[in-house]
Amino acid sequence: xxxxxxxxxxxDRSPDVNVDGALxxxxxxxxxxxxxxxxEAVLKGKLKGRExxxxxxxxxxxxxxIGCDEKPTDAIRLKRDSSMMKAVMMLRDxxxxxGMVSTGSTGALVTGxxxxxxxxxxxxxxxxxxxxxxxxxGIVGICDSGANVTVDAAMLxxxxxMASLYLENVYGVNKPRTALLNVGAEAEKGxxxxxxxxxxxxxxxxxxxxxxxxxxxxxxxxxDVVVCDGFSGNVLIKATEGTAMELLKKLKKxxxxxxxxxxxxxxxxxxxxxxxxxxxxxxxxxxxxxxxSKLIVxxxxxxNSVAVQKCLEQAYRMEKSGLGPQIEDALSRYxxxxx
Amino acid sequence: xxxxxxxxxxxDRSPDVNVDGALxxxxxxxxxxxxxxxxEAVLKGKLKGRExxxxxxxxxxxxxxIGCDEKPTDAIRLKRDSSMMKAVMMLRDxxxxxGMVSTGSTGALVTGxxxxxxxxxxxxxxxxxxxxxxxxxGIVGICDSGANVTVDAAMLxxxxxMASLYLENVYGVNKPRTALLNVGAEAEKGxxxxxxxxxxxxxxxxxxxxxxxxxxxxxxxxxDVVVCDGFSGNVLIKATEGTAMELLKKLKKxxxxxxxxxxxxxxxxxxxxxxxxxxxxxxxxxxxxxxxSKLIVxxxxxxNSVAVQKCLEQAYRMEKSGLGPQIEDALSRYxxxxx
Numbered sequence: 009x010x011x012x013x014x015x016x017x018x019x020d021r022s023p024d025v026n027v028d029g030a031l032x033x034x035x036x037x038x039x040x041x042x043x044x045x046x047x048e049a050v051l052k053g054k055l056k057g058r059e060x061x062x063x064x065x066x067x068x069x070x071x072x073x074i075g076c077d078e079k080p081t082d083a084i085r086l087k088r089d090s091s092m093m094k095a096v097m098m099l100r101d102x103x104x105x106x107g108m109v110s111t112g113s114t115g116a117l118v119t120g121x122x123x124x125x126x127x128x129x130x131x132x133x134x135x136x137x138x139x140x141x142x143x144x145x146g147i148v149g150i151c152d153s154g155a156n157v158t159v160d161a162a163m164l165x166x167x168x169x170m171a172s173l174y175l176e177n178v179y180g181v182n183k184p185r186t187a188l189l190n191v192g193a194e195a196e197k198g199x200x201x202x203x204x205x206x207x208x209x210x211x212x213x214x215x216x217x218x219x220x221x222x223x224x225x226x227x228x229x230x231x232d233v234v235v236c237d238g239f240s241g242n243v244l245i246k247a248t249e250g251t252a253m254e255l256l257k258k259l260k261k262x263x264x265x266x267x268x269x270x271x272x273x274x275x276x277x278x279x280x281x282x283x284x285x286x287x288x289x290x291x292x293x294x295x296x297x298x299x300x301s302k303l304i305v306x307x308x309x310x311x312n313s314v315a316v317q318k319c320l321e322q323a324y325r326m327e328k329s330g331l332g333p334q335i336e337d338a339l340s341r342y343x344x345x346x347x
Numbered sequence: 348x349x350x351x352x353x354x355x356x357x358x359d360r361s362p363d364v365n366v367d368g369a370l371x372x373x374x375x376x377x378x379x380x381x382x383x384x385x386x387e388a389v390l391k392g393k394l395k396g397r398e399x400x401x402x403x404x405x406x407x408x409x410x411x412x413i414g415c416d417e418k419p420t421d422a423i424r425l426k427r428d429s430s431m432m433k434a435v436m437m438l439r440d441x442x443x444x445x446g447m448v449s450t451g452s453t454g455a456l457v458t459g460x461x462x463x464x465x466x467x468x469x470x471x472x473x474x475x476x477x478x479x480x481x482x483x484x485g486i487v488g489i490c491d492s493g494a495n496v497t498v499d500a501a502m503l504x505x506x507x508x509m510a511s512l513y514l515e516n517v518y519g520v521n522k523p524r525t526a527l528l529n530v531g532a533e534a535e536k537g538x539x540x541x542x543x544x545x546x547x548x549x550x551x552x553x554x555x556x557x558x559x560x561x562x563x564x565x566x567x568x569x570x571d572v573v574v575c576d577g578f579s580g581n582v583l584i585k586a587t588e589g590t591a592m593e594l595l596k597k598l599k600k601x602x603x604x605x606x607x608x609x610x611x612x613x614x615x616x617x618x619x620x621x622x623x624x625x626x627x628x629x630x631x632x633x634x635x636x637x638x639x640s641k642l643i644v645x646x647x648x649x650x651n652s653v654a655v656q657k658c659l660e661q662a663y664r665m666e667k668s669g670l671g672p673q674i675e676d677a678l679s680r681y682x683x684x685x686x
Contacts, residue, residue: 077533143593154530157538191493191581194416199496199578223582224589239538240582242530243562243575247586250563254482255594255626262618269618275611279601287594 009041009064010327011105012303012320013098016046017073017091018112020310023047026111027054029316034060036317037324043098043105045070045091070094073112076309080115084123096120099302106327107303109294109319111311118155121300128332130339133159134299135167135238136306137174138245139292144229149175149184151235153295154242161204164188168215168235169338170298177329178322181232187221189236189244195219201237209235214338223247252287293318296326299335303327348380348403349666350444351642351659352437355385356412356430357451359649362386365450366393368655373399375656376663382437382444384409384430409433413451415648419458435459438641445666446642448633448658450650456643457494457636465640467671469678472498473638474506474577475645476513477584478631483568488514488523490574492634493581500543503527503574507554508677509637510572516668517661520571526560528575528583534558540576548574553677562586591626632657635665638674642666 016026023046030042041064044051048069055065072090074083087093093116095108110117118134127134135152142148151171156163168186175181188206190198195206197220209217221231223244236244263273273280285291291314294307303326307319326332355365362385369381380403383390387408394404411429413422426432432455434447449456457473466473474491481487490510495502507525514520527545529537534545536559548556560570562583575583602612612619624630630653633646642665646658665671 143597157530157541189582191496191578202496222589223586224592226586226589227593228589236582239530240579243528243579243582244586247562247565247583248590250561250565250567251587251590252594253563254566255591258482258625259622262622263615266618269615272611272614272618275614276602276608279605279608279611283598283601286597 009039010037010324011041011043012323013043013045013095013105013108014316014320015092015095015108015110015112016044016051018076018110019307021312022111023050023054025311025313026316027051028313029311029320030065031058031060032313032317033320033324034064037321040064040320040324042066042320043068045095047071068094068098074116076113078113078116080113080119083113083116084120092116093120096124100125105302107305107323109305109307109316109323111307111309111316114154114306117304117306118297121297121304125304126301127299128301128339129336131170131299131335132163132166134297135170136295137171137298138295139179140227140245140248140289141286141292142229143227146229146232147175147179147181147292148226148231149233150241150245151233151298152238152241153245154238155297156238158239159201159237161201161208164205164235164237165208165212165342166299166339168209168217168233169212169342170335171233171235172215173331173334173338174296174298174326175232177331177334178325183216184232185218185230186215186233186235187218187231189223189234189240190220192222193220205235212342214341249289256284256287290315291318293322296322301332303332348378349376349663350380350382351662352382352384352434352444352447353655353659354431354434354447354449354451355383355390357415357449358646360651361450362389362393364650364652365655366390367652368650368659369404370397370399371652371656372659372663373403376660379403379659379663381405381659382407384434386410407433407437413455415452417452417455419452419454422452422455423459423462431455432459435463439464444641446644446662448644448646448655448662450646450648450655453493453645456645460636460639460643464643466638467640467678468675470509470638470674471502471505473636474509475634476510476637477634478518479566479584479587479628480625480631481568482566485568485571486514486518486520486631487565487570488572489565489580489584490572490637491577491580492584493577494636495577497578498540498576500540500547503544503576504547504551504681505638505678507548507556507572507574508551508681509674510574511554512670512673512677513635513637513665514571516670516673517664522555523571524557524569525554525572525574526557526570528562528573528579529559531561532559544574551681553680588628595623595626629654630657632661635661640671642671
């Protein structure tokens with residue numbers, strides 16, 4: 009049995025999508041056990057009349073909720089009875105709980121994870137690794153996408169190792185082609201950090217390092233893992249998602265501007281729906297916080313129930329794959345690099 | 348008469364698109380005078396039989412070309428007879444030449460501009476400011492998009508001032524809404540640099556500072572100027588362009604996969620062509636290098652003739668607007684900030 013906690017509050021559409029996602033995940037994974045944290049009366053109300061295996065779901069009551077605009081350090085100190093911090097503390101204290109999923113405040117979750125739970129042996133800093141679909145039909149992982157706005161070369165190498173193991177073990181990508189996000193393809197491009205990271209990645213034998221990648225190639229399918237500092241990784245993923253979203257919106261608006269276009273679009277309805285699903289980042293789950301000593305998956309604040317279910321599946325598959333010990337083992341071979 | 352130099356070699360499709368763009372610009376702007384640098388025999392061959400005002404075009408012969416993979420410092424030292432470096436030197440030495448356009452190596456152009464031409468009074472570092480169309484029908488300038496991979500807060504403020512003046516004077520945007528690229532909206536987001544820049548921008552009275560912007564909002568039309576370090580600005584613009592390009596490619600491929608879709612797309616042909624034109628970044632010219640003592644516009648390496656023409660128009664309009672003196676005047680009021 010894989011035991012996971014789901015923080016049911018704090019997202020834009022919580023707790024409805026969290027409850028729906030939880031029940032879908034329970035039905036899809038027969039050996040999954042879920043603990044929901046949040047207002048018990050509200051959660052019981054949402055569960056009432058729904059069909060699910062009562063023996064694999066429990067509720068832990070928490071009266072508080074952490075808002076997205078709260079200062080993370082205050083949140084973890086003052087809101088111990090929140091759905092998120094209760095989940096974090098239970099995760100820390102219970103050996104039989106493998107991980108947690110939250111759609112709440114990213115800052116509070118990262119701070120809570122670092123301060124209350126801690127890192128795998130040898131990890132300098134945990135890092136987020138969200139997954140995007142590529143136009144070639146595969147996926148690409150971006151690590152770090154925002155947990156660390158400043159990094160050094162040793163951290164970037166760890167991000168590369170952790171993300172490669174993640175893609176290999178959880179998504180079955182063989183020898184993930186790993187690139188360093190940079191402003192140009194040549195080895196000497198970028199700032200000192202990028203040049204140092206380049207030569208470090210290039211000499212790390214457990215990696216399939218393929219050199220620098222410019223951001224325009226993210227969706228091309230040429231790479232499986234992109235390594236970057238959390239600031240530019242955040243810019244990268246949000247620019248990609250934002251552009252896709254804005255283009256779809258424009259397309260829709262233009263289609264509605266003329267009858268002829270509406271007729272044409274009607275013939276292409278199925279295709280447009282498939283495009284929309286393809287570009288719908290909800291379908292690709294959340295950002296895994298690689299390097300924590302327990303599994304933590306952060307769902308988008310605007311997650312729907314499918315996204316919540318996918319996040320639970322990610323945590324489940326990570327646990328099954330034994331990713332944590334593999335990361336510790338790999339990092340132990342490189343832990344003495346000091347820059 | 349506005350006198351500009353066009354570097355006719357070094358781009359992916361040079362010199363054909365450069366010559367075509369030059370002739371289109373001469374025809375569109377009756378008081379434009381163009382000097383083309385490059386292999387004279389080749390350029391004369393391209394011009395043969397074409398109709399244009401011979402009194403407003405001259406060729407300066409240069410036997411060398413700078414490749415995109417050459418080290419910039421070597422290129423400017425060893426290739427003085429290249430189409431780019433000859434243009435740079437002529438621009439420096441002739442008071443009556445207002446500016447230059449190149450579709451060649453970005454690194455060589457920036458280095459050449461810095462070393463051979465120099466900066467406007469008070470400018471710490473020149474910065475690129477490309478323009479993108481927004482989904483709201485307007486435009487947005489991104490400054491810096493790659494000239495400076497590391498920056499400080501004082502530089503970011505100068506980028507904001509220069510780009511605001513550029514959008515206001517060259518594109519007629521009234522009080523450009525200016526944002527700082529960051530990982531979240533709140534003032535305390537990001538690293539030390541971003542927090543320092545935020546409070547500096549917020550207290551600069553000549554700016555219409557609107558706070559932090561996440562990259563997903565770039566095309567939303569909420570902002571006219573986005574200020575960022577050259578590394579994340581480069582990631583931002585290439586991710587945006589890359590996503591748009593990859594999505595259009597996928598759409599096209601999917602349309603061709605079924606007859607029904609092809610019929611639907613035929614009805615929407617005009618719309619798709621308009622979308623394509625809208626998203627075609629060639630139509631929005633090149634990146635202006637703001638802060639140089641002479642006007643320099645860098646066209647994309649893959650520029651077509653329309654892009655070259657737009658670049659020439661950008662330089663022409665900058666000269667007409669008297670942007671340089673305005674930048675010097677504005678910066679003189681803030682030049683003592685040391686951080």
